[in-house]
Amino acid sequence: MKIAMVNGSPKAKDSASGEILSMLKKYLCGEVAELRLNRMQVEKQDMEELFTCDVIVIAFPLYIDSVPSHLLRCLMQIEAYAKAHRQERKIRVYVAVNNGFFQGKQNLPAIEVMKHWSDRCGFTFGRALGVGGGGMICFLRAVPEGHGPKKNLSAALKEMAEDMEQEKLNGDNQIKTFEMNYPAWAYKWQAEYGWRRSAKKNGLKRKDLDKQW
Amino acid sequence: MKLIIHDGSKEWEDWMRKTFLESGEQAEIITEQEKIRNCIGCFGCWVKTPGRCVLKDDYNRMGEKMAHADEIIIVSRCVYGTYAPFVRNVLDRSLPYIHPYFTKRGGEIHHKVRYPDKLRISVYFYGDCTEEEKETAVRTVKANVLNFNGILAHISFAGSREEIKSL
Numbered sequence: 001m002k003i004a005m006v007n008g009s010p011k012a013k014d015s016a017s018g019e020i021l022s023m024l025k026k027y028l029c030g031e032v033a034e035l036r037l038n039r040m041q042v043e044k045q046d047m048e049e050l051f052t053c054d055v056i057v058i059a060f061p062l063y064i065d066s067v068p069s070h071l072l073r074c075l076m077q078i079e080a081y082a083k084a085h086r087q088e089r090k091i092r093v094y095v096a097v098n099n100g101f102f103q104g105k106q107n108l109p110a111i112e113v114m115k116h117w118s119d120r121c122g123f124t125f126g127r128a129l130g131v132g133g134g135g136m137i138c139f140l141r142a143v144p145e146g147h148g149p150k151k152n153l154s155a156a157l158k159e160m161a162e163d164m165e166q167e168k169l170n171g172d173n174q175i176k177t178f179e180m181n182y183p184a185w186a187y188k189w190q191a192e193y194g195w196r197r198s199a200k201k202n203g204l205k206r207k208d209l210d211k212q213w
Numbered sequence: 214m215k216l217i218i219h220d221g222s223k224e225w226e227d228w229m230r231k232t233f234l235e236s237g238e239q240a241e242i243i244t245e246q247e248k249i250r251n252c253i254g255c256f257g258c259w260v261k262t263p264g265r266c267v268l269k270d271d272y273n274r275m276g277e278k279m280a281h282a283d284e285i286i287i288v289s290r291c292v293y294g295t296y297a298p299f300v301r302n303v304l305d306r307s308l309p310y311i312h313p314y315f316t317k318r319g320g321e322i323h324h325k326v327r328y329p330d331k332l333r334i335s336v337y338f339y340g341d342c343t344e345e346e347k348e349t350a351v352r353t354v355k356a357n358v359l360n361f362n363g364i365l366a367h368i369s370f371a372g373s374r375e376e377i378k379s380l
């Protein structure tokens with residue numbers, strides 16, 4: 001079985017999506033191809049590679065309650081390719097969306113978009129995760145899997161990896177949204193502190209954050 | 214002033230004016246003319262040039278354009294239960310409209326507003342889409358309205374762009 005791990009974040013490095021995929025990878029034993037869909041086009045070789053896989057897992061950030069626009073363009077290209085090249089194998093799709101707000105359920109509309117896309121491509125929709133509090137994921141690299149704030153995320157990824165390898169489909173339990181194991185107030189405090197610190201590094205004052213044009 | 218965002222060509226603008234504006238009414242129409250760049254997730258619009266996108270193209274002032282409008286009208290093909298890529302792209306580039314800080318709205322955490330006035334938001338979807346896709350699109354628009362601290366004025370689905378007029 002071959003799995004395509006697709007990072008749909010446009011960030012060059014330190015994306016929560018990339019971190020989620022590297023956590024997932026620890027639970028997988030099969031062959032893995034790592035791809036990035038961080039531009040408006042799917043490169044020819046990436047497109048061909050995708051269609052050699054049995055499973056496609058796409059991790060991406062929530063942008064304005066939906067799928068980032070560059071990724072949406074890529075999804076449409078993949079649909080066109082799928083229609084032009086009839087597949088004998090039925091590709092299974094897995095999704096992990098993360099968002100900046102604390103609540104994972106805000107990822108639901110984007111997950112539904114992925115399901116509609118998968119249906120239109122003729123793929124099988126496997127499982128989807130909506131991970132709230134994505135802003136902290138990259139700061140948790142040193143935390144062992146399954147511990148502390150990573151508890152829910154590790155458990156969900158482990159389950160997802162098992163599904164992929166055992167070719168299980170989950171009927172009504174396909175979609176799971178959850179939060180990091182961390183207090184919401186502390187997440188808010190740290191996020192806001194982070195914005196002030198970045199602004200300061202850019203030579204701005206605290207009140208510059210409120211700038212109106 | 215009205216702000217119209219649509220996924221059609223330049224030729225649609227006449228149609229937009231006739232359909233959505235009173236005669237002589239001012240509007241800013243956002244059309245895909247220049248190549249639009251995609252958001253790169255840098256948050257420069259919050260911490261480098263707050264309120265303005267740092268990417269250099271014709272679409273880096275969406276935050277203030279939204280702030281100066283009292284109503285936003287979106288006309289878009291419905292794709293998988295969301296907007297067409299160009300419209301999604303414009304919305305991604307509108308992140309500077311909001312403020313990085315968090316606040317509670319409707320029992321959920323959302324962003325604080327940068328501009329206090331409530332925006333009226335109307336969305337006219339068109340194109341072939343399934344019932345499930347329509348449901349997703351409605352959910353997406355409602356979530357956007359909450360995040361942009363707006364008021365949902367209209368949402369509808371038409372088979373084609375021409376049909377929108379008869380709604």
Ligand SMILES: Cc1cc2nc3c(=O)[nH]c(=O)nc-3n(C[C@H](O)[C@H](O)[C@H](O)COP(=O)(O)O)c2cc1C
Pocket residue numbers: 009010011014015016017018060061062063064065066098099100101102106133134135252253254255256305306308360
């Ligand atoms: C343009 C833009 C729009 C965003 N919209 C939302 C949103 O609607 N809801 C939310 O919770 N987070 C939103 N975020 C925050 C991202 O989802 C969050 O930072 C995420 O952790 C980024 O993941 P990545 O590191 O994998 O790119 C947005 C970020 C950007 C840059």
